[in-house]
Amino acid sequence: MGRGRDRVARTEEGNGRTGTPDRLAPLLRPVRAGNGFEEALEQILQVVRLGLVPAGGRLPAERDLAERLGISRVTLREVLKVLQEQGLVESRRGRYGGTFVLPRTDAGGEDALRRRVAEVDVEDVLRFREVLEVGAAGLCAQHGLEPDGERRLRAALAATRDAPLQDYRRCDTLLHLTLAELSGSPSLTARYAAVRATVNDLLDCIPLLVRNLEHSQRQHTALVEAVLDGDADGAREMMREHCAGTAALLRGFLT
Incomplete structure (x- = not known):
């Protein structure tokens, strides 16, 4: 790799900053009835922990996330609220708003x-x-x-x-x-x-x-x-x- 010391790979099709839905397909799947909140939280936490959406990147829109997980948008918002309280994501309003992954800050x-x-x-x-x-x-x-x-x-x-x-x-x-x-x-x-x-x-x-x-x-x-x-x-x-x-x-x- 000729430029190995500076670059080892280019982000696929320029989508590295936002994290496209296709990239999340392996992890975002319909949850089972009865544990919708818990399983949805688990899946989105895995997406964040694995860095599939990098810091500053935006999660899929609420409608898309809810459809992929098979949950209501009310349940999804409860999940996103927990992630915000844990300092993992933030919600932004406006034309370019959405839910964005925050830089990882491990205490200590x-x-x-x-x-x-x-x-x-x-x-x-x-x-x-x-x-x-x-x-x-x-x-x-x-x-x-x-x-x-x-x-x-x-x-x-x-x-x-x-x-x-x-x-x-x-x-x-x-x-x-x-x-x-x-x-x-x-x-x-x-x-x-x-x-x-x-x-x-x-x-x-x-x-x-x-x-x-x-x-x-x-x-x-x-x-x-x-x-x-x-x-x-x-x-x-x-x-x-x-x-x-x-x-x-x-x-x-x-x-």
């Missing part, structure tokens, strides 16, 4: 983050992540993708390839979430989103290493090629190797 900064991470079973998280990721890659390659799925996967890869360094982790998360969603298992996608949020907390405790990101990008390319070629064994092996590289870095810095 890095020390507080490390204290939270200390309570995490790192090995359990890394192993569960590997099982889900390897399985998703294999399923995508084995069953093949529809033309729209191929387009989305290629676009997600392109986004990681040219993204600004500070935006790489978000684009990387989107690529992996896209693979999980294209596996065809909503349950896998939901569980991967949850474990990825924890993985991102772990990654926030270590530095972004350009050499590692360049190596990771080569693995991403080989992985996507294997999936698109229908090489299930190759896709699983490349994903396993990719997860192992991330795990090695996290163990080195955190354990």
Whole structure:
């Protein structure tokens, strides 16, 4: 990557500042009756924690969010009120208004983050992540993708390839979430989103290493090629190797 030290990937189709609905599709799904408020809150919290809508970006409009989640706008506003009270989003009025994600401010900064991470079973998280990721890659390659799925996967890869360094982790998360969603298992996608949020907390405790990101990008390319070629064994092996590289870095810095 010729400009690796300055840029590692360009935001897909210029939508990085707002977070388009398509990018949120893996996480925003109709909730079950009986726990509408709680499940809607969980889903939107995952969107924010994963950085799928970056700081300063706007969440989908209330009408769109309510339809995607299968809840009333009254319930949605209660959810958004909680997020505002927690300092995660703010509501703006006017022609360019909406609900905007606020910059992440962890009380206590890095020390507080490390204290939270200390309570995490790192090995359990890394192993569960590997099982889900390897399985998703294999399923995508084995069953093949529809033309729209191929387009989305290629676009997600392109986004990681040219993204600004500070935006790489978000684009990387989107690529992996896209693979999980294209596996065809909503349950896998939901569980991967949850474990990825924890993985991102772990990654926030270590530095972004350009050499590692360049190596990771080569693995991403080989992985996507294997999936698109229908090489299930190759896709699983490349994903396993990719997860192992991330795990090695996290163990080195955190354990």
